[in-house]
Amino acid sequence: MQFDRPFGIVLIREGSEVGGPASPYMVGTAVRILRVIPYDDGRMDIHVEGERRFRIRELDEESQPYLVGRVEPVIELELDENDQTRDLIGQAKEQFEQLIQKIFARQEFDVHVKLPTDPMVLSFTIANMLHMENLEKQRLLETTDTAERVTTLMPILQMQNMEARQSNYYRIGSEDLREWITPN
Numbered sequence: 001m002q003f004d005r006p007f008g009i010v011l012i013r014e015g016s017e018v019g020g021p022a023s024p025y026m027v028g029t030a031v032r033i034l035r036v037i038p039y040d041d042g043r044m045d046i047h048v049e050g051e052r053r054f055r056i057r058e059l060d061e062e063s064q065p066y067l068v069g070r071v072e073p074v075i076e077l078e079l080d081e082n083d084q085t086r087d088l089i090g091q092a093k094e095q096f097e098q099l100i101q102k103i104f105a106r107q108e109f110d111v112h113v114k115l116p117t118d119p120m121v122l123s124f125t126i127a128n129m130l131h132m133e134n135l136e137k138q139r140l141l142e143t144t145d146t147a148e149r150v151t152t153l154m155p156i157l158q159m160q161n162m163e164a165r166q167s168n169y170y171r172i173g174s175e176d177l178r179e180w181i182t183p184n
Contacts, residue, residue: 001033001036004032004033005032006030006031006032006051007030007031008028008029008030008031008054008069008071009028009029009031009048010024010025010026010027010028010029010056010067011024011025011028011134011135011137011138012024012025013025021061022067024056024059024067025138025142026055026056027053027054027055027056027074027138027141027142028053028054028056028071028141029050029051029052029053029054029141030050030051030052030053030054031048031049031050031051032048032049032051033046033047033048034047034048034049035047050124052073052074053073053074053141054071054072054073054074055071055072055073055074056069056070056071057069057070057071057072058070074142074144075144076120076144076145076146077144077145077146079119079120079146079147080147085119085147088147088150088151088154089119089122089147089150091154092122092123092126092150092153092154092157093115093122095154095157095158095161096113096115096125096126096129096157097113097115098161099157099160099161099164100113100129101113102161102164103164119146119150120146122150123140123146123149123150123153124140124149126150126153126157127140127149127153130153130156130157130160131160132156136156139152140152140153
């Protein structure tokens with residue numbers, strides 16, 4: 001925070017997040033701190049933005065009270081821009097726009113959805129916003145093929161779109177409750 005440097009976040013495979021040994025998944029996200037909200041008791045809410053993915057090549061669990069690793073960037077495969085992938089990306093974008101519209105329409109907001117034009121960024125935006133288990137999101141983070149990621153997201157997106165159409169209620173996830181529940 002003091003030097004405005006990115007740091008890595010990884011999902012823990014097993015172990016404890018605080019106070020004990022932890023075994024992380026080997027692919028994570030380098031993030032930069034956007035905002036810190038301190039509390040009187042010393043806890044903080046830290047808001048970050050992901051910058052890039054990395055793969056852990058070596059872990060050092062002894063030199064610091066937290067995990068330190070030697071990492072390398074995860075490289076995304078080049079997207080084959082043919083009619084089939086353009087159609088897939090277009091369908092995902094349309095389905096996601098509809099879902100966002102339905103969610104906000106329930107709360108009587110009129111919104112205009114502006115999504116990223118880059119297919120890879122769009123795929124991660126959709127994955128971030130959908131209600132999924134962390135392990136599902138981890139698999140998507142590890143996927144290096146944008147078309148494969150979007151293909152994996154489509155059934156989830158379609159299901160959540162159908163659920164939003166059928167009811168005035170939607171499944172609440174941890175992101176919906178973050179202002180109310182503090183894990184610290």
